[in-house]
Amino acid sequence: MPTQLITIEHHILEQERAYPEATGVFSNLLYDVALAAKIVAREIQRAGLGNILGKSGTVNVQGEQQLKFDVFANDAFINMNSFTGRVGIMASEELDDLVTPTEAMKSGKYVLIFDPIDGSSNIDVNVSVGTVFSVYRRKTPVGTAGTQEDCLQPGKEMVAAGYIIYGSSTMMVYSTGNGVHGFTLEPTLGEFLLSHPNIQIPEIPKYYSTNESYNKYWSAGIQKYTRYLQGLDSQALPYKLSARYVGSLVSDFHRNLLQGGIFYYPLLYKDLNNPKPKLRLLYEAAPLAFIARGAGGYASDGEQSILDIQPESVHQRVPLFIGNRDLVEKAEEYIRNYG
Ligand code: P6P
Numbered sequence: 001m002p003t004q005l006i007t008i009e010h011h012i013l014e015q016e017r018a019y020p021e022a023t024g025v026f027s028n029l030l031y032d033v034a035l036a037a038k039i040v041a042r043e044i045q046r047a048g049l050g051n052i053l054g055k056s057g058t059v060n061v062q063g064e065q066q067l068k069f070d071v072f073a074n075d076a077f078i079n080m081n082s083f084t085g086r087v088g089i090m091a092s093e094e095l096d097d098l099v100t101p102t103e104a105m106k107s108g109k110y111v112l113i114f115d116p117i118d119g120s121s122n123i124d125v126n127v128s129v130g131t132v133f134s135v136y137r138r139k140t141p142v143g144t145a146g147t148q149e150d151c152l153q154p155g156k157e158m159v160a161a162g163y164i165i166y167g168s169s170t171m172m173v174y175s176t177g178n179g180v181h182g183f184t185l186e187p188t189l190g191e192f193l194l195s196h197p198n199i200q201i202p203e204i205p206k207y208y209s210t211n212e213s214y215n216k217y218w219s220a221g222i223q224k225y226t227r228y229l230q231g232l233d234s235q236a237l238p239y240k241l242s243a244r245y246v247g248s249l250v251s252d253f254h255r256n257l258l259q260g261g262i263f264y265y266p267l268l269y270k271d272l273n274n275p276k277p278k279l280r281l282l283y284e285a286a287p288l289a290f291i292a293r294g295a296g297g298y299a300s301d302g303e304q305s306i307l308d309i310q311p312e313s314v315h316q317r318v319p320l321f322i323g324n325r326d327l328v329e330k331a332e333e334y335i336r337n338y339g
Pocket of ligand 1: 247249
């Protein structure tokens, strides 16, 4: 029986069939994202060879030195979506302000928010990195340029989200709210082929992922929660977990999605009076929370669902606990009980 090859384009079209009123704009937007991902994937495979390693000489809004690759990937996602008339406004983790809307974008019905390359400092040591994206419907009227209001929507309003992981193989994982599906790039065809249909996070987790070098900066509750995960707390953990931490969010998230686990990046109390989160709500936490929920998992800021948070600024940061629901809810319990 020949193996059925299902490309991401076919899969998106199949998903569209469930919506008779669909016009195809949303599907075409997802194709555009997949094409941008292929462009980035091609370059990243050559990153060690091309002349794009090294610093671009610019600094992004996060104050991070921009690698040439951040700029390349950022341009790829912007260029693939600026003139289609499908996207009304774009926000990139690499840019201080929103992407300046083109004339074509005035007719766009959707909002595209993305982190073009998350964890880019790992590229020059050949550690997997990723792109994270999310799609919302516009709130402002079509026919005008999109605004910040369109971008500041809670994750529960999301209509699609996904990530691309550039690793030993390039995979694109996406959801439109109807299951989470993984596609692996076949480079000789230039096609993302369905390889992981209907991903569900395993009921029994295998890993916990966090940067334990920050233990001294964690709250008492998180220090105690981590001992729980290590089987060292008075509360018994019903299974044994191993520690895995890549330091590349998409890599850590993807492994836990497929094999079960929790990733957490809590508030850091480097200044006891001013604890700070690191990860971004719009660009990282909310899209991955949408994927986690679709796969039967859960994501929280330690107190509430990430998807319920009303963003106040596009570069807002949040604490993140994401993966198996019972482990995330246990983190919330430790924070409630121990701070
Ligand atoms: P730390 C990469 O810079 C990133 O934004 C995420 O991809 C990753 O999970 C996190 O930061 C790693 O942060 O402080 O452990 O190096």
